[in-house]
Amino acid sequence: MSLKKTILFISLIVLFLSNNIYAQEQQQKLLLNSEAVILIDANTGEVLYEKNSDQVMFPASITKILTAIIAIEEGNLNDSVTVSENARQTGGTRVYLEPGERVTLDKLVKGLLLNSGNDAGVAIAEHMDGSVEAFARRMNRFVDEKIGFNHSNFENPHGLYDEDHVTTAEDMAKITQYAMENPKFRKIAATKSLKWDGEGWDTVIYNHHRLVRQRDDVTGVKNGFVGQAGFTLVTSATRDHIDLIAVTLKADTADLSYVDTERLLEYGFENFQTYSISATGEVFNEGTMEYVFNEDLTFTASKGEEISEDVNNGELIVKNNEGELLVEQPLTQVQKPEKEEKVKKDVKASQVNGVSSVNAFMVILALGLVTFFIIKTRNRRKKRFFY
Template structure:
């Protein structure tokens, strides 16, 4: 009789903990009223929250994220760029370049990304590609081939309105993920202040992205505004080894864009964590030893139990309870004479973490078990 009550107690405790776990799993969703938003893990690329993330939107000056990373990768930062009449007379925000002025390319990139200089954007485009029109072709090719964009189109380097110049929140997150892997880009967008000594303008530039002051873990990136786009913002933040990217499109005002980006970051840091499997990790399946070719990053909800499976064709699947999170390519290293490993023929299952429910049950069972 006592053993029956012990088992009843165990299952009551498990049921209670399950309810609590279920309530915790129903995490509070971030409040977002902007037209399109997305939250992406900057390492794994996994999307943690989204709303209208594939809707075509007008980006305004967050376009300059793409212009900046192209300039850094394809230009020589110490090159002297001669400012044209077209650059000098462009509309909108400027760094007040003088026609004929010679400016180092890196300085133009700083003026582009920190002070949103449209004149700097034109000067960069003409220097690298000969014309704005040619540079737009470079932008589209670069975005697709390097960042993997699928539903965006660029017609200029600065983001002034053009009906054929559009992006999606998802594509902007992809572009930013790619750009933030470059240390020069990351340094520039994370700089709060910069002395500017131009021929016609001498000042201290204050980064337009006030998220750098408003969110403690912010690391970048860029704001934008034109009438058709509303307020746009791409922000990045890092905490505890986790990197997040938030894209907010068509907010009513700057305050809303900063608040919603902060809400997205809080949601990501509070509910998720980043993990990685190092390159070179080995797995044995059906007598064959495989090795992971490249480091594999993924993002999981906190407390989630993960499994790793090797398929019959030699691919690694990283899974959570709700499905596959990511896959990795394995290379065949050698063959052994050992028996197949795993719970199913053709698959190896490696439980990285023991479920807390299993652990509790095993602990209780060990206390009260009899031989």
């Protein structure tokens, strides 16, 4: 082996080892029990931390995040829903709906998210599509068309075990990011408690997500458990500098799922920040050219990072204080207003000058014709006199 190849081989080994050491340090720092996790910036979608985030797993009741946003966006929340015997017989956690009971779709969504009502999920599915199977097809179509991924497959609206009902931590983060953009969903997901007045159950229901009730910075959204899935948890939280979404799948206990989630949240809050550059008002210069944004630019970087902006070949280049590239954004070229005004004046002046030149030419031509006719007339008179 040549010296050059030997040096390259050693360099690759050092790089590989250093990356693995960094990854191991990151995992050891958070000491997570859950089998799969992901933490993202809710505004940019940037992945801040992950472990097995693309591993296909069982979601349990965090499925209800998807069911709820579908009902909110594609249903009429004022609809009166008649509960079926099939919905009443659904196992697991319930809001104790009675056959023939009439409940608004809005109330069913609240019972679904806050108290994890499996019976509410079936009632929603049957009302919107006639059956659980048909609603499941809607669920898969919805994520494919509106959210855009294909690693998950949903077979029911509640998350009770089905071997074909699967998702990933990454997919659930994307579903939650989408859902949390809806004001109605956000309001329900953040509700701590609700008076429930039903035919079979008159009580106060409390949000099953502990951190919603315990932490002011947590804004939702859903916990879950079935034996095959372990304990699952999806959490949204916000502070002044960043909004986060954390997903943990298959923790050994409920307590450990919450411990993992809080470690993820603190890691995100302590280390990252969402930055934004407004599309309105700010003009970027490159030489004599001016550029603007068509839409706001948001990106994630280290918390408290010093950001520098520069324009190169019509693109905005954003770097941190160490010179590392954070984001590139194409810009739209604009013409300076004063230049436009000058062009208009020049055009007007040339038009006026053109008109003046034409008028002068016509006057000269007229004078020439008059002189010609006078001379010709005199010549005729002279000829008549001599004859």
